[in-house]
Amino acid sequence: xxxxxxxxxxxxxxxxxxxxxxxxxxxxxxxxxxxxxxxxxxxxxxxxxxxxxxxxxxxxxxxxxxxxxxxxxxx
Amino acid sequence: xxxxxxxxxxxxxxxxxxxxxxxxxxxxxxxxxxxxxxxxxxxxxxxxxxxxxxxxxxxxxxxxxxxxxxxxxxxxxxxxxxxxxxxxxxxxxxxxxxxxxxxxxxxxxxxxxxxxxxxxxxxxxxxxxxxxxxxxxxxxxxxxxxxxxxxxxxxxxxxxxxxxxxxxxxxxxxxxxxxxxxxxxxxxxxxxxxxxxxxxxxxxxxxxxxxxxxxxxxxxxxxxxxxxxxx
Numbered sequence: 001x002x003x004x005x006x007x008x009x010x011x012x013x014x015x016x017x018x019x020x021x022x023x024x025x026x027x028x029x030x031x032x033x034x035x036x037x038x039x040x041x042x043x044x045x046x047x048x049x050x051x052x053x054x055x056x057x058x059x060x061x062x063x064x065x066x067x068x069x070x071x072x073x074x075x
Numbered sequence: 076x077x078x079x080x081x082x083x084x085x086x087x088x089x090x091x092x093x094x095x096x097x098x099x100x101x102x103x104x105x106x107x108x109x110x111x112x113x114x115x116x117x118x119x120x121x122x123x124x125x126x127x128x129x130x131x132x133x134x135x136x137x138x139x140x141x142x143x144x145x146x147x148x149x150x151x152x153x154x155x156x157x158x159x160x161x162x163x164x165x166x167x168x169x170x171x172x173x174x175x176x177x178x179x180x181x182x183x184x185x186x187x188x189x190x191x192x193x194x195x196x197x198x199x200x201x202x203x204x205x206x207x208x209x210x211x212x213x214x215x216x217x218x219x220x221x222x223x224x225x226x227x228x229x230x231x232x233x234x235x236x237x238x239x240x241x242x243x244x245x246x247x248x249x250x251x252x253x254x255x256x257x258x259x260x261x262x263x264x265x266x267x268x269x270x271x272x273x274x275x276x277x278x279x280x281x282x283x284x285x286x287x288x289x290x291x292x293x294x295x296x297x298x299x300x301x302x303x304x305x306x
Contacts, residue, residue: 046097053093057086060288064082067295074302 081284088281092119095274102268106175113171115274119282120164121199121241126283127157127290128206128234135230138223147223148301150230152293154209156286161203168196176251195245195252202240205233 036043096115104111131153138146176193177186190196212229216222245252 042097046094049097050090050093053089057089057285060285060292061082063292064288067292067299070299071295074299 082288085281085284085288088277089285092116092274092278092281096278099274100270102271110171110175111271113167114271115278117164117167117171118275119278120160120167122279123283123286124157124160124164125237127153127160127286128237130287130290131157132230132234135227138227142220142224144219144223144301145298147227148297149294150227151213152290152297153287154206154230156290156293158203158206158210160282160286161199161206165199165203168199172251190251193252194248194250195241198240198245202237205236205240209233 036047092115096112101109101111131150134146134150134153138144138150172190172193173183176190177183209226209229213222213226216225
């Protein structure tokens with residue numbers, strides 16, 4: 001049951017990531033989109049780099065959590 | 076997850092580095108242009124490496140004082156994260172140099188020889204190779220106590236050699252790298268204005284804390300393995 005729920009969570013997260021560009025395109029005429037297209041679109045670079053950074057940090061914190069779990073088990 | 080304030084601080088500072096570092100105002104320098112922003116990334120790798128190697132050598136000394144194998148594990152893991160930072164610093168430096176030091180009208184391969192002999196690059200390569208030897212030395216000794224003792228002593232030797240290799244010799248010889256006599260414009264790290272300083276120092280702290288975070292994860296994993304092996 002837990003495995004099922006985890007798998008569902010993963011699939012949902014993957015789908016959300018897949019459709020995230022569509023979410024951005026949908027907001028073509030909002031203020032946000034205007035910021036993203038100003039200054040030679042440097043904000044797009046900022047968004048991409050920050051996403052990668054946050055993704056890596058998320059990965060590290062997950063490793064941290066997994067090891068915490070292992071530590072509890074071996075105690 | 077061990078929740079600690081410094082992990083959160085690291086994330087906050089890094090996000091600040093990535094946003095303010097790319098959007099903040101920078102002095103308009105010839106040749107360097109926008110690449111001066113690499114200061115928040117490339118230079119921070121070397122600062123982080125230096126701090127991680129310092130932690131590593133302190134742990135090595137603690138091991139030699141107590142002969143507690145725990146400190147040996149600390150020392151090794153901090154050293155390896157330091158090496159990763161050093162390698163990243165080297166690679167990013169290579170990218171940066173190929174667009175600022177090289178003549179864009181000639182092929183980069185043809186100029187490789189004249190750029191690669193820069194004292195700063197050779198010094199950094201020597202320093203990293205000495206630390207690679209540290210890992211090889213460790214793995215070549217079978218006995219756990221002997222391994223710990225030999226590598227702690229070697230760690231002190233490697234750390235001492237860092238200073239002539241990357242701090243002293245490259246500064247005596249003429250080099251294109253900033254911070255040397257003969258470099259154009261001196262060292263941007265020394266002469267940067269306030270606008271860059273308020274991003275650069277938090278960036279150093281953020282990157283270093285990320286390195287420490289990764290090192291602590293590796294340490295906890297190594298300690299777990301040790302426990303399993305003993306029981």
